[in-house]
Amino acid sequence: MPRTSREVRLATPPAGLPTAQDFTVVEVAVPEPGPGELLVRNLGFQVFGAAVTTALGQDVAGFPALHPGGVPVGPAVGEVVTGDGDVRPGDLVSHGAGWREFAAVPASRCAPLGDALPDPLLHLSHGWTAYAALTRVAPVRPGDAVFVSNAAGAIGSLAGQIARLLGAGRVVGSAGSREKARRLVAELGYDAVVLRDSPQSWGEQLAAAAPDGLDVVVDLVGGEQLRAAAEAARPHARIALTGALAAQYAPVDRRMRAPVELDLVQLITKSVRLEAFRADDHPDVLPEWNERFAGWLHAGEIDFPHTRVGGIDRAPQALQDVLAGLHVGSVLVAL
Ligand SMILES: NC(=O)c1ccc[n+]([C@@H]2O[C@H](COP(=O)([O-])OP(=O)(O)OC[C@H]3O[C@@H](n4cnc5c(N)ncnc54)[C@H](OP(=O)(O)O)[C@@H]3O)[C@@H](O)[C@H]2O)c1
Incomplete structure (x- = not known):
């Protein structure tokens, strides 16, 4: 178990659309989970450009603002390291604390992944x-x-x-x-x-x-x-x-x-x-989607277009590329 983790932080407020240079990757201590929290080792996160730009916008009701020093929010999947209640170490969960290698996340905000999809990163599809x-x-x-x-x-x-x-x-x-x-x-x-x-x-x-x-x-x-x-x-x-x-x-x-x-x-x-x-x-949609997505993938009837970028160091450039329209489909950072 490492003692340190890395995370992406906003370094400077962008003048227009954010660029890679507006972010920095910093080393921090692996977080200590508080009461009711799980420690999760992230396996990957989605470079969800619209969530980042919305958080950088002015006064968006119900959306946490992103200020210098802050870590963007975005969908992630990971493996539970320290469990709580029914969730055990090794369980796979999805949550919203992407852009970092380890996250302490309230158990109530972690969704178990189940085994419908053959690869945990497919849960980042947004389909x-x-x-x-x-x-x-x-x-x-x-x-x-x-x-x-x-x-x-x-x-x-x-x-x-x-x-x-x-x-x-x-x-x-x-x-x-x-x-x-x-x-x-x-x-x-x-x-x-x-x-x-x-x-x-x-x-x-x-x-x-x-x-x-x-x-x-x-x-x-x-x-x-x-x-x-x-x-x-x-x-x-x-x-x-x-x-x-x-x-x-x-x-x-x-x-x-x-x-x-x-x-x-x-x-x-x-x-x-x-x-x-x-x-x-529509909370009933996600389990239904996972079942149908798995069936369509298995039958070869659907493709999940995506690009996998390896390592957290490449996440800021991946964001810039998403905003510049360089990709088709989702962009995922695999950790
Ligand atoms: N309602 C919900 O529950 C929900 C959930 C998730 C996301 N969303 C929203 O869904 C939307 C799409 O998200 P996404 O993740 O699918 O998008 P995305 O993958 O980040 O879209 C990237 C594409 O946007 C296009 N683009 C770039 N600048 C643009 C501009 N100025 N005007 C129009 N298009 C531009 C480019 O494609 P081209 O080069 O092909 O134009 C680029 O490749 C966002 O508004 C997001 O907030 C809604």
């Missing part, structure tokens, strides 16, 4: 957010036309495949480059991809990609993409307001506000339903 959107918030029905914004990101790269597996008829995504668009169509269940740098408007692109309109939208961006998707909605469409990358990944503005102008006359007359949600509003 359950896409699954919650497509089954609880904006349920897909057979033959539906589905649009997913930020289709090549951690959630979007699974959302297209899940929509297809749930019976969608046409699946359209948005992405930042032609190479990502190619992969989304060739490998990840999308029929068509609309592009951030296209000379055509979002509305024109969506009209070409989904000529009969949209039944389901999983919106991860907000802004002009959401406005265009809402305009393309068919009667009784469902829109899952899932993320706000337009604010979270805005290059300069760190206010974390994502206003958007929607035409309520159109939405009301078409009985379109918009619902904002957090995946953990």
